[in-house]
Amino acid sequence: xxxVTQAQTEISVVEKEDVTLDCVYETRDTTYYLFWYKQPPSGxxxxxxxxxxxxxxxxxxxxxxxxxxxxxxxxxFTITASQVVDSAVYFCALSDRGNxxxxxxxxxxxxxxx
Amino acid sequence: xxGVSQSPSNKVTEKGxxxxxxxxxxxxxxxxxxxxxxxxxxxxxxxxxxGNSAPDKSGLPSDRFSAERTGESVSTLTIQRTQQExxxxxxCASSQDRPYEQYFGPGTRLTVT
Numbered sequence: 001x002x003x004v005t006q007a008q009t010e011i012s013v014v015e016k017e018d019v020t021l022d023c024v025y026e027t028r029d030t031t032y033y034l035f036w037y038k039q040p041p042s043g044x045x046x047x048x049x050x051x052x053x054x055x056x057x058x059x060x061x062x063x064x065x066x067x068x069x070x071x072x073x074x075x076x077f078t079i080t081a082s083q084v085v086d087s088a089v090y091f092c093a094l095s096d097r098g099n100x101x102x103x104x105x106x107x108x109x110x111x112x113x114x
Numbered sequence: 115x116x117g118v119s120q121s122p123s124n125k126v127t128e129k130g131x132x133x134x135x136x137x138x139x140x141x142x143x144x145x146x147x148x149x150x151x152x153x154x155x156x157x158x159x160x161x162x163x164x165g166n167s168a169p170d171k172s173g174l175p176s177d178r179f180s181a182e183r184t185g186e187s188v189s190t191l192t193i194q195r196t197q198q199e200x201x202x203x204x205x206c207a208s209s210q211d212r213p214y215e216q217y218f219g220p221g222t223r224l225t226v227t
Contacts, residue, residue: 033213043203045218091156095213100170101147101159102216 002027004094006105013082014113021077021108023092029053032096034068034075039107040088051075082112116140118219120206126225127196135191135222139208146189147207147216148181157205163189164211196226 003026013019025034036048049059051068059066063080079086089109093102119138127133139146148160159173163183174180178196183189193200203223207216 035215037218042220044220045205045207047215047217050213050215093157100145100162100164101173102149102157103159104156106156 002094002096002099002103004092004103004105006092006108008108009106010109010111012111012113015084016081019079019082019086019110019112021079021090021092021110023075023077023105025073025075025092025094027094027096029096029098032094035093035095035102036066036075036077037091037093038088039091045091048077079110082110084112084114086110087112118206118208118217120204120219120222122222123220124223124225126227129198129226130195132192132194133196133224135193135204135206135224137189137191137206137208137219139187139189139206140217143208143210143217144186145209145211145214145216146183147209148189148191149205149207150175151203151205151221153202160191160204193224196224198226200224201226 005024011019032053034051038046038048049066056068065078067076089107091107092105095102118140121136144165146163149157150160151157161181162170178194181191203221205218205221207218209216
């Protein structure tokens with residue numbers, strides 16, 4: 001069975017601080033895919049990243065970085081030097097071979113205070 | 115290019131009425147998904163279409179929910195005899211195929227009074 005846990009519900013940070021969002025997943029498959037999506041106040045989900053289970057390289061894209069660790073079943077997301085525009089709900093999601101769906105976590109509400 | 119579009123953006127209906135929600139996927143995307151997002155919650159999978167294969171309906175919450183897709187284009191999600199618990203945002207997504215990233219539409223906010 002697929003399961004994604006995002007334990008932190010709401011996180012408030014002051015602008016320019018870093019914020020890390022934790023994502024822990026469960027799957028029986030050895031091949032799976034992990035995703036992060038951003039949902040700003042407008043409501044539309046924006047794709048941020050996809051990682052394959054066989055590629056554990058960390059990734060950096062501008063102020064965003066992702067830390068994938070299979071040993072702890074975690075795929076954490078860090079926003080460096082946060083900005084007000086980063087205020088949104090961030091969802092971690094999992095897709096494995098056994099399912100056609102994305103299994104989403106409950107999301108992290110990030111509030112960046114100017 | 116154009117993204118996923120959904121209509122209507124908002125729908126208010128009375129309990130017991132039927133509603134139809136429409137999704138236009140990104141051109142060339144063979145896979146189409148419907149999800150439901152209740153207020154303050156994550157996304158719940160409803161149904162998945164892939165080409166001419168039989169759809170995966172395993173997420174539909176009751177037989178009041180159904181969906182169709184015409185070829186690799188438009189999809190319609192129908193909710194019959196709506197109930198207040200059906201109030202949610204219904205999101206459509208499309209992708210090239212599993213396991214590629216899904217691109218989401220803006221959603222239809224359904225309110226059942």
